[in-house]
Amino acid sequence: xxxxxxxxxxxxxxxxxxxxxxxxxxxxxxxxxxxxxxxxxxxxxxxxxxxxxxxxxxxxxxxxxxxxxxxxxxxxxxxxxxxxxxxxxxxxxxxxxxxxxxxxxxxxxxxxxxxxxxxxxxxxxxxxxxxxxxxxxxxxxxxxxxxxxxxxxxxxxxxxxxxxxxxxxxxxxxxxxxxxxxxxxxxxxxxxxxxxxxxxxxxxxxxxxxxxxxxxxxxxxxxxxxxxxxxxxxxxxxxxxxxxxxxxxxxxxxxxxxxxxxxxxxxxxxxxxxxxxxxxxxxxxxxxxxxxxxxxx
Amino acid sequence: xxxxxxxxxxxxxxxxxxxxxxxxxxxxxxxxxxxxxxxxxxxxxxxxxxxxxxxxxxxxxxxxxxxxxxxxxxxxxxxxxxxxxxxxxxxxxxxxxxxxxxxxxxxxxxxxxxxxxxxxxxxxxxxxxxxxxxxxxxxxxxxxxxxxxxxxxxxxxxxxxxxxxxxxxxxxxxxxxxxxxxxxxxxxxxxxxxxxxxxxxxxxxxxxxxxxxxxxxxxxxxxxxxxxxxxxxxxxxxxxxxxxxxxxxxxxxxxxxxxxxxxxxxxxxxxxxxxxxxxxxxxxxxxxxxxxxxxxxxxxxxxxxxxxxxxxxxxxxxxxxxxxxxxxxxxxxxxxxxxxxxxxxxxxxxxxxxxxxxxxxxxxxxxxxxxxxxxxxxxxxxxxxxxxxxxxxxxxxxxxxxxxxxxxxxx
Numbered sequence: 001x002x003x004x005x006x007x008x009x010x011x012x013x014x015x016x017x018x019x020x021x022x023x024x025x026x027x028x029x030x031x032x033x034x035x036x037x038x039x040x041x042x043x044x045x046x047x048x049x050x051x052x053x054x055x056x057x058x059x060x061x062x063x064x065x066x067x068x069x070x071x072x073x074x075x076x077x078x079x080x081x082x083x084x085x086x087x088x089x090x091x092x093x094x095x096x097x098x099x100x101x102x103x104x105x106x107x108x109x110x111x112x113x114x115x116x117x118x119x120x121x122x123x124x125x126x127x128x129x130x131x132x133x134x135x136x137x138x139x140x141x142x143x144x145x146x147x148x149x150x151x152x153x154x155x156x157x158x159x160x161x162x163x164x165x166x167x168x169x170x171x172x173x174x175x176x177x178x179x180x181x182x183x184x185x186x187x188x189x190x191x192x193x194x195x196x197x198x199x200x201x202x203x204x205x206x207x208x209x210x211x212x213x214x215x216x217x218x219x220x221x222x223x224x225x226x227x228x229x230x231x232x233x234x235x236x237x238x239x240x241x242x243x244x245x246x247x248x249x250x251x252x253x254x255x256x257x258x259x260x261x262x263x264x265x266x267x268x269x270x271x272x273x274x275x276x277x278x279x280x281x282x283x284x285x286x287x288x289x290x291x292x293x294x295x296x297x
Numbered sequence: 298x299x300x301x302x303x304x305x306x307x308x309x310x311x312x313x314x315x316x317x318x319x320x321x322x323x324x325x326x327x328x329x330x331x332x333x334x335x336x337x338x339x340x341x342x343x344x345x346x347x348x349x350x351x352x353x354x355x356x357x358x359x360x361x362x363x364x365x366x367x368x369x370x371x372x373x374x375x376x377x378x379x380x381x382x383x384x385x386x387x388x389x390x391x392x393x394x395x396x397x398x399x400x401x402x403x404x405x406x407x408x409x410x411x412x413x414x415x416x417x418x419x420x421x422x423x424x425x426x427x428x429x430x431x432x433x434x435x436x437x438x439x440x441x442x443x444x445x446x447x448x449x450x451x452x453x454x455x456x457x458x459x460x461x462x463x464x465x466x467x468x469x470x471x472x473x474x475x476x477x478x479x480x481x482x483x484x485x486x487x488x489x490x491x492x493x494x495x496x497x498x499x500x501x502x503x504x505x506x507x508x509x510x511x512x513x514x515x516x517x518x519x520x521x522x523x524x525x526x527x528x529x530x531x532x533x534x535x536x537x538x539x540x541x542x543x544x545x546x547x548x549x550x551x552x553x554x555x556x557x558x559x560x561x562x563x564x565x566x567x568x569x570x571x572x573x574x575x576x577x578x579x580x581x582x583x584x585x586x587x588x589x590x591x592x593x594x595x596x597x598x599x600x601x602x603x604x605x606x607x608x609x610x611x612x613x614x615x616x617x618x619x620x621x622x623x624x625x626x627x628x629x630x631x632x633x634x635x636x637x638x639x640x641x642x643x644x645x646x647x648x649x650x651x652x653x654x655x656x657x658x659x660x661x662x663x664x665x666x667x668x669x670x671x672x673x674x675x676x677x678x679x680x681x682x683x684x685x686x687x688x689x690x691x692x693x694x695x696x697x698x699x700x701x702x703x704x705x706x707x708x
Binding site: 186187188190191192193194195196197201205206209210 | 393421425439441452
């Protein structure tokens with residue numbers, strides 16, 4: 001009986017791996033959906049950054065004679081009720097969403113991270129008290145909490161950012177605390193303590209660096225919901241105080257009454273929200289997968 | 298006493314008169330001078346209880362897990378003490394309490410004459426320079442975000458030893474000491490194999506030139522082929538650096554190879570403590586006999602005649618340990634003796650039976666020479682009970698006639 005020829009493939013070329021992050025980055029590049037996400041995000045961010053250069057019209061300028069035009073060569077996304085170019089407004093709207101989304105998530109990560117680090121790092125009574133506060137915040141539905149905060153602090157872009165940040169604070173706090181707690185009994189943390197390291201050193205050198213991964217993933221995913229939340233507040237009439245501001249959610253609200261006559265006024269801002277939110281979602285999922293050491297090849 | 302003037306002890310100091318010098322270096326060195334002054338570590342009635350609490354806001358103390366419940370032993374400089382027992386018997390807790398990773402509930406831990414349990418933060422940090430730990434799982438004990446060099450240098454950073462450049466040289470030295478390429482210092486833990494990772498763990502423990510190392514199951518998570526390498530490394534390091542090991546394991550066959558003395562733990566207590574040789578040849582506690590009977594003997598003739606002692610039931614809960622002798626619920630000897638009441642009511646004290654051989658069993662004398670003891674140690678065939686005497690290695694106890702077979706098979 002002839003033994004089947006065993007084909008030996010070329011040995012995989014040994015490449016020097018340079019730590020967890022570069023390995024993760026390499027895995028991310030092989031992740032198709034994540035790359036699509038990056039593409040969407042790039043579209044969104046670049047548009048926001050160079051909107052004044054590429055927008056065909058000023059976002060606030062319009063003549064009533066041009067009102068409610070369907071998409072055409074002069075106005076690729078048509079015009080709105082006041083004859084303003086919809087494409088230009090969507091482009092400028094990206095700036096509002098980008099600034100509000102990023103700022104609120106950064107704020108949320110900072111505050112939530114601080115609470116989580118205190119709770120998970122100190123433990124005991126501090127942990128109990130902080131976590132009960134967080135539980136109360138979690139008990140209130142996110143958008144309701146945001147509405148409450150905007151209603152309390154009055155309308156305005158900074159208030160919107162703060163409100164959306166507060167929606168995310170309890171989530172970030174829980175995530176960081178959870179991973180800190182699980183690390184507290186891990187062998188390398190105990191090893192470091194047995195060497196004589198102070199509690200602060202253990203927290204900063206070992207626990208925080210190893211617990212940031214889930215937080216980064218959560219923050220990326222939170223950017224998607226933050227954009228939707230900002231638009232949602234705008235849609236509910238709690239957007240920027242100046243009604244002319246090109247904000248996607250506000251633009252949607254303004255056009256709902258003309259849904260039959262001018263569906264493009266809903267479709268294009270809606271599409272913009274979807275593209276940017278889906279982009280961050282895909283990237284967040286991709287990051288989670290590529291940062292998970294269990295999926296290591 | 299500065300760290301640099303440690304004794305250049307090469308080779309294992311003999312327990313009786315060892316450690317010329319450093320024993321008197323600490324101020325209270327003579328304060329507890331009972332018996333041998335060479336004891337590096339003395340554990341006295343150590344207890345570690347973990348409280349069980351109930352209730353969300355108002356917590357009530359409803360009980361304790363008595364992980365370690367009153368153990369005492371001492372170790373001389375340069376010695377290896379093995380600590381064996383089933384999982385959950387408190388051996389790891391003992392190791393961690395000794396370097397005060399857990400706060401002991403009661404008892405004293407004297408290291409070089411200083412009571413570790415009463416040290417303040419600064420004193421403890423200083424003491425940690427002299428006691429290091431090696432962990433079981435080399436995949437969990439190294440920070441995945443740090444390079445091998447960073448991990449090994451961490452103790453040097455914490456205790457601020459040497460200048461930055463010296464530390465890098467020291468890391469390279471340590472890497473080659475444990476048999477790794479010094480150029481690997483820049484690699485991350487996930488780039489190493491299990492055995493290599495454990496070598497990094499050993500190098501980290503050596504960085505501060507400690508006197509004592511608590512090795513908490515350092516080879517249990519490794520492949521058999523790698524286990525021998527790490528054991529040999531540890532033995533070599535002990536010879537060249539004069540280290541003292543507290544070696545924790547659940548596997549008697551490994552521990553009897555490396556240990557000078559062995560302590561057997563059951564449910565938070567030490568039940569037998571003897572030299573490695575004595576414990577393996579004349580175990581005097583029924584539990585030790587049962588453990589030994591599970592260790593294979595590399596001789597098919599002897600092995601085929603042995604019977605394992607299978608302990609029935611689970612280890613009782615350390616929350617609510619059995620009354621009297623803790624082992625009585627599973628003891629084969631107690632059954633043989635017709636369940637004497639003493640076992641259930643009287644807690645057996647730790648008695649000295651023979652030179653440096655201590656046992657906590659009311660009927661230890663009955664164990665000596667029993668069929669079970671002889672079989673477990675592989676010294677005699679099944680029938681030759683009572684033939685305990687004279688240094689009978691199991692080699693000469695087996696002129697292999699067919700002692701057992703006719704009864705069962707030939708009829």
